[in-house]
Amino acid sequence: MASRTFQGRVVIPGTVSAEALVSRGGFNTLASYQTALLLGDKQVKCGDQNNPDLYKKPMAGRAICLPETIGSTTGGMAFYTVCALEKGPACLLFSKTIDSLAAAGAVLAANWTEHPMPVVDQLGDEFLGYVQDGMTVTVGEDGAVTLSDPEPDATGGKK
Template identity: 70%
Template sequence: MVKVFHGRVVVPGSVRAEALVSHGGLNTLASFQKALMFGDKRATCSDQNNPDLYGKPMAGRALCLPQTIGSTTGGMVLFCATKMGRQPACLLFSKPIDSLAAAGAILSGVWTDTPMPTVDNLGDEFLEAVATGDTVTVEEDGTVTVS
C-alpha cells in the first residue's frame, strides 16, 4: 500500500532509497562514531542504545526518525559523514528538526557536492506507516511517498 506524507523542506532534493526506521531519537555521535573514526564506509550504526538501528548500515538509506538527541556535535557529525561519503540518502523527521541536525544537513549541501534532502514535520503517522526495508521517495516540495 502506498502512503503519501507532506512535510517541511529543510534541505531540498529528490531521492529514492530504502528506509531505515528508528522510533527513538538518533544520537548522531554515537551512531556515526565507527564510520567517522574507524573507516566504516557503510556507516554501521554503533549506538547500542538504539535497538532499531544498532548494527545496521545507515549510508545511502532513507533515515526515518522522530528527532536527534545527544551531543552538541550532531551537526558536525552529519557534515563529516557527508564529506566522507557515508551519509544517509536523506533525513526524514516525524517531529520538528532540531537546530543542530538542521545545521549539519544544510552545511552538508552547502560545503559538499552532496546534498542530503531533509524533511521534517511529517507527523507521528509517518513513523507508524514506514518500516525498515520500505522504499521511500522524497520530492523537492517535501512530499514523501512510502511503498
C-alpha cells in the first residue's frame, strides 16, 4: 500500500485515522452543515450546493481536507454543534492557515464537548493536490498527516 506523509502545524492535538473527504475550494461551514442540523441527517450530508466536491456526500466521521473555510461568521458554532451532537468530522486538515472562525469552533469542540476533532493546518498546496476522496488519513500528535490508498476488501475492491 502506497503512502505519503505531510507535516503541518497542530492547532488541536489528537490522533485519528479516517477516510478522506476532499474539498478543493473553500468550505462554507454553515451551508455545508445547515441542512443536516435542521433536519437531523445522521450521515450529515453536505448541503452546500455551491461545493461540487462535497455536495450530498456524507461528512460525519470523515477527515475533511480543505484549503480554507468561507462564509458566515457562525461557522465556528457549526463545528462546535456538530461535534457536540456526535456528528462532526474525524478531523480537519487545512492546506492553508486556519481562519479564526474555524479555529474558534475547533477550540470550543475540544474544550466543551466529548467529541473533539484534531485539526492540522499549513499542510500546503501539494497536500491538497495529492489527497483524494477515500484515502485513509492518519493524523499524528505532532501534525504528521499520512495518506494511504484504501485497503482492498475481501472481494478485491476498495473498502
